[in-house]
Amino acid sequence: MSELHMMVTISDRNQARRFLMFYKEYGVTVTLLTYGQGTAVSEVLDSFGLEVAEKSILFAFVTATEWKKIKKGLEQQIKIDIPGSGIAFIVPLSSVGGKKQLQFLIEGREFVKGEESTLKHTKYELLVVIANQGYTEMIMDAARKAHAPGGTVIHAKGTGAEKAEKFLGVSLATEKEMIFMVTRQEGKNAIMKAIMDKAGLETKAKSIVFSLPVTETAGMRLIEEMD
Numbered sequence: 469m470s471e472l473h474m475m476v477t478i479s480d481r482n483q484a485r486r487f488l489m490f491y492k493e494y495g496v497t498v499t500l501l502t503y504g505q506g507t508a509v510s511e512v513l514d515s516f517g518l519e520v521a522e523k524s525i526l527f528a529f530v531t532a533t534e535w536k537k538i539k540k541g542l543e544q545q546i547k548i549d550i551p552g553s554g555i556a557f558i559v560p561l562s563s564v565g566g567k568k569q570l571q572f573l574i575e576g577r578e579f580v581k582g583e584e585s586t587l588k589h590t591k592y593e594l595l596v597v598i599a600n601q602g603y604t605e606m607i608m609d610a611a612r613k614a615h616a617p618g619g620t621v622i623h624a625k626g627t628g629a630e631k632a633e634k635f636l637g638v639s640l641a642t643e644k645e646m647i648f649m650v651t652r653q654e655g656k657n658a659i660m661k662a663i664m665d666k667a668g669l670e671t672k673a674k675s676i677v678f679s680l681p682v683t684e685t686a687g688m689r690l691i692e693e694m695d
Contacts, residue, residue: 479554
């Protein structure tokens with residue numbers, strides 16, 4: 469996967485709709501929406517003229533070409549460079565677990581799949597699983613059988629019901645869970661396959677899994693010693 473990126477947007481919660489409509493203008497549907505809380509200390513907030521606020525986090529998927537256009541629009545239309553407007557960034561995908569899942573993420577937009585990307589000296593990858601709420605144990609059971617470490621789960625709301633019907637041929641529940649697992653690069657494919665086989669689109673979990681490259685880690689020494 470040489471050109472596909474996960475785009476993450478963080479803004480005040482009351483600005484979420486504005487960003488959703490903005491991305492729609494560029495033909496990009498936000499796949500997931502979740503919420504968080506700002507943690508900046510009062511001195512930092514005061515210096516930027518900000519108030520303590522609940523945050524919205526939007527996840528979408530764009531090509532490198534699309535990001536260039538979106539970035540320009542964010543700067544010119546949203547004025548994202550002004551403090552308090554929000555931030556947006558992209559992370560390259562290294563692989564996606566299945567052709568249907570890929571079509572779901574890119575919504576049938578123009579995209580030429582290249583070779584699976586790897587970064588020099590990358591020992592680990594972050595596996596991200598998007599699934600219907602309530603099936604974390606099913607997913608983790610499958611992953612552990614393929615020697616995956618533990619995972620972290622966050623709750624999110626899916627916004628791509630229509631495109632799921634079109635590209636996946638299935639109906640997805642609105643309430644979602646995102647599971648994050650950091651694993652060794654050489655063991656990634658076995659874990660992704662196990663999740664797709666046991667908790668994939670043909671199951672009630674309706675899992676979609678993809679991976680992101682990890683360039684540096686801390687706290688993985690015990691796993692390395694066990695290996």
